Amino acid sequence: MSAQKRPNLLFIMSDDHAAHAISAYGSRINETPHLDRIASNGMRFDSAFCTNSICTPSRAAILTGTYNHVNGATTLDTHLDNTQWTFPQSLQQAGYTTGMIGKWHLGHGPGHDPVGFDFWRVLPGQGHYDNPVMLEADGKVVERGGYVTDLITDDCIDFIDEHKDGPFALFCHHKASHRTWNPAPRHFTLFDDVDLPEPATFHDDHEGRAEVIKSVKMHMMDLDPITDLKALVPEGLSREEEIEWRYQRYIKDDLRVVAAMDEGSGRLLDKLENEGLTDNTIVVYTSDQGFFLGDHGWFDKRLMYEESLGMPLLIQYPDRIRPGSTSDDIVVNVDFGPTLLDLMGVEIPGHVQGRSFAPILDGATPDDWPESMYYRYWMHRDGAHNTPAHYGVRTRTHKLICYYNDPLDQLGANGPADPIEWELFDLVADPQEINNVIADPAYAAIRAELETELARLQNELGDEPYPGAQIQSS
Numbered sequence: 001m002s003a004q005k006r007p008n009l010l011f012i013m014s015d016d017h018a019a020h021a022i023s024a025y026g027s028r029i030n031e032t033p034h035l036d037r038i039a040s041n042g043m044r045f046d047s048a049f050c051t052n053s054i055c056t057p058s059r060a061a062i063l064t065g066t067y068n069h070v071n072g073a074t075t076l077d078t079h080l081d082n083t084q085w086t087f088p089q090s091l092q093q094a095g096y097t098t099g100m101i102g103k104w105h106l107g108h109g110p111g112h113d114p115v116g117f118d119f120w121r122v123l124p125g126q127g128h129y130d131n132p133v134m135l136e137a138d139g140k141v142v143e144r145g146g147y148v149t150d151l152i153t154d155d156c157i158d159f160i161d162e163h164k165d166g167p168f169a170l171f172c173h174h175k176a177s178h179r180t181w182n183p184a185p186r187h188f189t190l191f192d193d194v195d196l197p198e199p200a201t202f203h204d205d206h207e208g209r210a211e212v213i214k215s216v217k218m219h220m221m222d223l224d225p226i227t228d229l230k231a232l233v234p235e236g237l238s239r240e241e242e243i244e245w246r247y248q249r250y251i252k253d254d255l256r257v258v259a260a261m262d263e264g265s266g267r268l269l270d271k272l273e274n275e276g277l278t279d280n281t282i283v284v285y286t287s288d289q290g291f292f293l294g295d296h297g298w299f300d301k302r303l304m305y306e307e308s309l310g311m312p313l314l315i316q317y318p319d320r321i322r323p324g325s326t327s328d329d330i331v332v333n334v335d336f337g338p339t340l341l342d343l344m345g346v347e348i349p350g351h352v353q354g355r356s357f358a359p360i361l362d363g364a365t366p367d368d369w370p371e372s373m374y375y376r377y378w379m380h381r382d383g384a385h386n387t388p389a390h391y392g393v394r395t396r397t398h399k400l401i402c403y404y405n406d407p408l409d410q411l412g413a414n415g416p417a418d419p420i421e422w423e424l425f426d427l428v429a430d431p432q433e434i435n436n437v438i439a440d441p442a443y444a445a446i447r448a449e450l451e452t453e454l455a456r457l458q459n460e461l462g463d464e465p466y467p468g469a470q471i472q473s474s
Helices: 033-041 053-065 086-093 147-165 209-217 239-274 333-343 441-462
Strands: 008-014 043-045 098-103 119-123 133-136 142-145 167-172 281-287 313-316 325-327 374-379 389-394 398-403 419-427
Touching: 008 033, 008 239, 033 239, 033 281, 043 053, 053 086, 053 333, 053 398, 086 098, 086 167, 086 333, 119 147, 147 167, 147 239, 209 419, 239 281, 281 333, 333 398, 374 441, 389 441
Parallel strands: 008 167, 008 281, 043 325, 098 119, 098 167
Antiparallel strands: 043 313, 119 133, 133 142, 281 313, 374 389, 389 398, 398 419
16 A cells, blocks of 8 residues: 555544444434534444443553453553554554544553654543643643643644644544533533433343442442532432432533534544545544443443443545445454554554454455454452452343452452352343343353353453353352
């Protein structure tokens, strides 16, 4: 592929943005006209999943193309060792001008700062929504007034301006829509005149689910009234009324911060169009994981349930992808890097565990494409959310989850260990994951098949099963 014809890359990644808050995915509560443009001009993936639904591990998996037991970023406290290969490094070495602007969240300082980028300007840690400080190479600190989403977008437009002769690879990583959901002033009153519908599973009582699931701290009542909801709870509400009030406060601010991000994405798409770069630029929109938007009565992510496991993934590349196309093939975040290298004519290193799904973008799914995916969450009973350590396998039709419930000496995980528990869901008969059929004799054969597939994936990927975690002994 000649340097003149090599495609540019605009990789837009948000934080904690659930697919079901995007109208291209049929959202019941939100409109995202600019993200929808990417879907209309390219492909929408309906079965894109993260391999660990939490920020640092997912970002590490995307950059390295490896699972967290390989790249070492298993929790929020295990920052990425930047001596490891990442796919932006290969792009840089292949002659791309590379930029990283926005949320990094993989550690800072020697051994953790971004590498493989000709320019980077990132938020320290989570960063702030308003008047954010940002960091650059050599310890440079950038202080400006303004709203974080707008500033990141401005910086990305400046980068495109400077490098529009290409080829460039720009990573635009938003802080939004991460907690504490502080909107831009122009969106303060958005949704004020409506009550947004509650999800179908909002009043889920979690009956029949694993005991450790019932103790997670991700319910509406776990939201802080001041920092999260930004209001005192009205007096005289019943508990049920307070839960519903909390949901409205939470969901509206979540969607308000998404609104600014959608606008920023539109500005970037307009910039490409105005510069005549649209046809030769791969545009990716994704989030580092999904998020519970009141589903099962929860906020946050971490669990292997669909709303948290699923990632939005929209890709446009007019030179190659049919507009308005969709795919239900299973892809995971470790596949992103290999795919982009493939599309951009750069060799994929042999050690990478992900696989290019470029053929799927062409409308030709390989005959041997995976029919299952592997997930593992390591951060047992973190102080904020009390979420259990677990792993599992998801196929097109079923999901098996093993809550092995042991911190395993991981940084950011806490003890003590809890008894092993299992969940099994029939995603065809029960897409909302209400009925745990792990003990149902009618599912004995499915249960055995999934346990075998789980073991196969762990062996293939080099991850160690938890000792004693066999369904027959549970």
